Amino acid sequence: MINQEHSGSGDNIGGDKNVYVLPPLPPPLTEIPQNVNRYHSGTDTFVGRREDLRKIDEFLHNSGQLAITSAVKSVTGMGGVGKTELALQYALRYQEKYPGGICWVAARSGNIDLQIVDFCQSLGVYIPDDLNPRQKLDFCWSRWIDGNVLIIIDDVQSYGDIKSFLPPKNEKFKVIVTSRQRLGQLEQLRLKLLEPEEALELLKQIIGEERIDQELEKAHELCGWLGYLPLGLELVGRFLKTYDTWSLNKVLERLERKKLTARALLEPQEDEGDMTAQLGIASAFELSWERLSKEAQLLGCYLSLFQSNLFDWGWVESSNLYPHEDEEEQVDELERLRDEELRKFNLLPMIKEEGENKVLFSYHPLLSRYFESKFNQLEEGEDFKRKFCSSMVEVAKSIDDTPTQQEIEKFSIVVPHLEMIATEISECIDDDDLTWPFIGLGKFSEGQTNYQETERHYKKCLLICQQRLGEEHPDVASSINNLANLYYLQGRYTEA
Template sequence: MGGVGKTELALQYALRYQDNYPGGRCWFPVRGLDLGIQVVSFGRTELGLTIPDELEFKEQVRYCWGHWPEGTVLIVLDDVASFSNDYKQRIKPYLPPAESRFKVLVTSRQRPGASYRRIDLDVLSREAALELLRKLVGKERIDKELNEAEALCEWLGYLPLGLELVGRYLDLHPTLTIAKVQKRLEKKKLAAKALLDPTAEGEMTAQLGVAAAFELSWEDLKDCPEAQQLGCRLSLFAQAPFEWSLVEKCVIETEDEDDWEEEQEELEELRDRVAWPTANRSLINRNLLQLTEQQTYQLHPLIREFFLTKLAQLPEADSYKESFCQTMVAVAKEISYTPTRDQISAVSPAIPHLAEVATVLTDWLRDEDLIEPFTGLGRFSEGQGTYDQAEPWYEKCLEITRSRLGEEHRDVATSLTYLANLYQAQGRYHEAE
């Protein structure tokens, strides 16, 4: 889990026990980076090694380890993403030799195999969380609002990174009460610049802080993967309210009426009473999954971004996107050339999500469905007389069909027809021709 202090613990260990490593301490961040390249670069620039160019790359790495200064060495591999095939390919071949003088310390959000000596970190206890706030904000200030501080720690889930973010903010704003800060947090002010600005030392960034803080809720759902998957699928909707019926159409695949009702009930249970409450005593009540006055739903914008990153890691991501696109294509096909007021009202909630498909998810549209989101959006605008809004959708439709399907495809001709009809409706007869 992110935000519990793995990197900080490794850093403090390296500093506290530096005398135990006369051969040096070397820190390698490995998430998204190549360990072998870092080792060779370190050998050349920091150790002053002259590595023979004729050696194969793996041999160059071995050369570095073989010519490392004498004495016990601490090698820190920070933020290993996984211990699966990626680890075996990008990290394991470049590890130091199995000699007692090389000590390797690994930080990771994933649990390694049984062969590793492991220290599991968790969120802080109530007492430790309060003590951290006292160190950041001041003992007198925390003890003066002790009940409010306890409530704040609980709201943050005792997550060290979340506590540090808020603690630094309180320290920078000495006139703010803790109750006032919690009120801002409860109103989803975690996205506010004041809460997420880097410190004077430049140690923190907004994206890392928010993502790590929300990791706690994600981790709480580990025993209910269906809820995690549902969160990921909800992130495909645009940052706008959506009707739950659209979610059902995306998720439920059966056509049998009895089976549909059963799965519909299970999905509602998952949403409202079983899975979501385990994330943070109800995401809906915490304003993470919002239930609007219109009885539609909407994800908090930062939670949506968080779920999108999780979606990218799922093997089912492509199928989820394809299902979402097909659902929205069905909506687009229902938009008539001359929609009535009632039809416009009925389809309006889906328009932002149809636009999301047309702007972000076109790669997951089937060729036979490619024009549907664009022409549906165009008809929706044209039917209301907003020709200036319809034209860009028809133009984009023509552009993407030409690019993906080829000039001779029938949908290119269809796109041209839509544009011509629009121009004619506007009296732009020369362009229509």
């Protein structure tokens, strides 16, 4: 719950409005089951939004389902305004209200229903194997453990994508959806840009009061230039923190010069509506990009193949990105590029898994896209895609034939990446490995007794093998065999 909140040290910057900086996030309570921290760690310097937090709580108390969208008029929807962060801050600051658990669902990773079912299962709810996915989800809603539950579905593209996965409307289930689109079917909290004073406070939290005071007017100008968007402010703030001899004026001039190259990172429609703000973030990205070593740039581009989904650093280490005689040296070098360059500029947030000694990462959706634009200009592109496929194939191979619930949870972050290589860049998978992404996906969905999904993967596998390898190839035979085994398992003996 919000308690000791205090007004920021910059109470009166630029006027006499109070600027709120909330105290650091409380640690997760052990008695509240949640998976929020698996996806985001939350910022230490959360400014403003006090009234929004209160409104969310009130909304949820009264009506149960709420969408956080952006207040800015734009065709494409505004990214980086702070929707995801607000949902996370709400969840952790109000966690005691949800003894039935807080379930974070990453809509972009797909399989929304499975993510919810997995979470429910992790609460100890037994879900019969012989139900189809729809029945499983309904079963979860009806057997969920006691107490109010908060479901957060992050980064939804359209209402149609989530409609059938929403819980029944009752007192128990509260839902927050975040989206760049207007989801007119739900009650909305339209998130505004930060107030000028709040933007200034955020910058101040990152680079310190002294530098702001020295160039107060330029600091205001900079915030305006960045469209008062938290993501842009964060990027420029981290840049200024690293280059602590640079004046704000110098940064402003550099940003101005980056505008032209930055425009190339935007999608054509973004050239209208929210131009200033989005161009601000893109220019901030360019500023940091230019300061990265060639190797760090390449690594940044390579990581955009994970899009904005979670990935395990171990997969990058085993990708053989920079072949090196000494394996240990390669691992160290990758870590250095990651920590001393990408993370230093706040381009790559890290997420620590509770109780696990591995670290996970994921790009912000906008940054992932900017890196992807850079990737598309690389000569190494094709080679990177091949290496990416090989390393994901190795992960697919390591999935057990009959994965346990625990393994399913562990491997759930692999699914969007296997889907990606199987559908978007399958031409970069080696002939010898061609079946593996599909087998991995198949084992995974079969482990969740989602046979419909398994069938889809195995059919796709057969088709792609027939097309690429020819009817006579042994992999075609083994793909048919996989399908036959699946039908047999389901009792569809004639088809088998």
